[in-house]
Amino acid sequence: MRASNRVARTARARVAPVAGRKRSEASRRAILDATHELLERDGFDGLSIEGVAARAGVGKTTIYRWWPTKGVLAVEAFLDAATPSIAFRRTRSAKADMRQQMRALAALYRGPTGRFVREMIGSSQSDPEMRKAFVEGFLTPRRKAAHESFRRALAAGEFRPGLDPDTAIDALYAPIYYRLLVSGAPIDEAFLDRHIDLVLRGLTA
Amino acid sequence: MRASNRVARTARARVAPVAGRKRSEASRRAILDATHELLERDGFDGLSIEGVAARAGVGKTTIYRWWPTKGVLAVEAFLDAATPSIAFRRTRSAKADMRQQMRALAALYRGPTGRFVREMIGSSQSDPEMRKAFVEGFLTPRRKAAHESFRRALAAGEFRPGLDPDTAIDALYAPIYYRLLVSGAPIDEAFLDRHIDLVLRGLTA
Amino acid sequence: MRASNRVARTARARVAPVAGRKRSEASRRAILDATHELLERDGFDGLSIEGVAARAGVGKTTIYRWWPTKGVLAVEAFLDAATPSIAFRRTRSAKADMRQQMRALAALYRGPTGRFVREMIGSSQSDPEMRKAFVEGFLTPRRKAAHESFRRALAAGEFRPGLDPDTAIDALYAPIYYRLLVSGAPIDEAFLDRHIDLVLRGLTA
């Protein structure tokens, strides 16, 4: 119902942007800001459309008009506010670059962002649109950077030829998420070093 | 509030098992069964204490008396119904055992159990008690088996000496969860083979 | 608020019929027609400006510009569509004329118009403008005709001299409205005959 509405809207918007009042940028901002603040204060579970509307001084309809789900709204507010630009330095060694990238990510997840990411991925499990939004908005860009480093390292002969990038990147990054989401074990430097060494050298003697 | 209630109960139960009617096994069964069915039908998000009580023909109080959270109830119902005993065969090679264990887990997660696990871990992110229950009830036993195999392999010299078991097991299993929860990429045999080979041999030339 | 708007408009319309696009007759028609149809379909309570605008293919503003209240709009649409011209025949006896007028009114109220009138008067109780519009547009003309007949009868000596016209007309017509609005008792010919006879002869022996 709402979904189809949205499709209709989108379609219309694309085809006939003719008449009618324009979307209010002020409202958009107020909503995203309010969402971010509430997210920070109460967590995703404590977030409610009602609460956002009240704090933003906005009608609920306005939120429902532009966001399909509180999940998607949360993701957008998170991306909007955070967009923590992990600048990837390029050094001489691509392998060293990757290590640095992973360290940066781990550090990020140890901070408040970690909680957001945990909650986003968690709640995504029952909201496909939210999952899509989060993966595309947050994970994919980061993964692309990793891909890039990986390919450079491969080209430079720093890695064993014939490696499948996706498998490799999964192997490197997955444990960070596993600890974040599942085991709760710390994602500290010591662990990271052990883990990267292991993946680089392999388990086998 | 609820938490303190529980503490009180537990304490009382331990200290003074005096008089009064005993807990009804029939109700417990009905509740777990109803929960499982609803979980199957509507997913964790669609689950409600109200619904469980109605379907089980039970007062809500009875549920609140024995379970602190719908999350914990769901975990218990899942464990009760499923407890999918992955029998770990011991063959000549512990390394082969591990591979077989991982294959079994992947197969399990490709089926309906995968959805449960996804939802359980997802919802756990905002319910620490649920997370504890799920980790202890489901993941820890499995991890222990993996530990055991790993230690056997290590002792048999099938793995490089000096490896940290936790790091190794994380490296092996984490990507399965990463795909289940985050990327949504398939957890098929081909991937598993590539992944295990990679971890066994390492990334480095 | 709305009221002051209207005053402003009215004033402007009277003072300065100067420039700009003229009121669209097409819109006016579409609005009145749509209102009448919706009134017929959903009753006054189910009527909404929103709905009228949608069905008439008209902006809500256009409605608010020209009508102060959904009540007034409904009354106007009703008058516009219905204006059930009760043609009052003049026969030899003015007394007979009145009886015939009352019969016609009763017949009208037994049909679909009855429902409109019921709803209009009902809703008028909380909308003075609507009440005014309905009384002036619908009731007053009819009452004038009754007055006219009454005066003729009085002059012709058909009624007892010295009678107050308003009191007399109230006594004759009120029970029709009482049954329509309050008791729900039928307004059939038998009742009408009994009633008119009673009022003509009086209660007293």
Add this chain to the structure above:
Amino acid sequence: MRASNRVARTARARVAPVAGRKRSEASRRAILDATHELLERDGFDGLSIEGVAARAGVGKTTIYRWWPTKGVLAVEAFLDAATPSIAFRRTRSAKADMRQQMRALAALYRGPTGRFVREMIGSSQSDPEMRKAFVEGFLTPRRKAAHESFRRALAAGEFRPGLDPDTAIDALYAPIYYRLLVSGAPIDEAFLDRHIDLVLRGLTA
């Protein structure tokens, strides 16, 4: 839906008042009082279930559980608070009694009760349950008293024999309601005297 619920409830309540917490008299009181106050302050149109719940310190559900409609609630609150017991004195003349009854009613309707009655009857036009509640709770008892007086007068020979009581009572009382609801003309003593005289003597010379 709600209606059928109510039927179910009622039926159950009648058949099996066995288990479950009992209806809270405190809530019932608070709701009726709040309703009455709001009715007095804002009129029926300004009344909202939401507002009643807030002022009564009560959940909306509790209201919906026991009253089908805000209309019925309003009627009940009105009856509960007002129940203006028009004590009908019995004097030597039943005719005089009726006159006194009508005077009392007119006086009542000139006061604040008049507004309630106007609004109740008005809103009843689009809420059959409310209409039923108001007629049965308020009008019928009063009409019964009128009937009684009328029958006494008839028996005493104060009225012309053969009169139909309903027609007569309608003729006497209807104009009061007509002025209240329709014409807005005053319901003062002078009018009442003229009217009663007219009906007693008849229109005819």
Add this chain to the structure above:
DNA sequence: GACTAAGCGAGACGGTACGTCTTGTCTTCAC
């Protein structure tokens, strides 16, 4: 066998949030 605890079903209760609907206003563009 009476007394005294719970446990239990039912379900009323005060709340919170839901997603929808309508209100009356405001803004934008087209005629």
Add this chain to the structure above:
DNA sequence: GTGAAGACAAGACGTACCGTCTCGCTTAGTC
């Protein structure tokens, strides 16, 4: 400068559940 389109703040709607609170049973021990 009217009019269609439609965004907007506001707020009520009726529903679903939450977690708590009676109620009046029904089971156990305990005296």
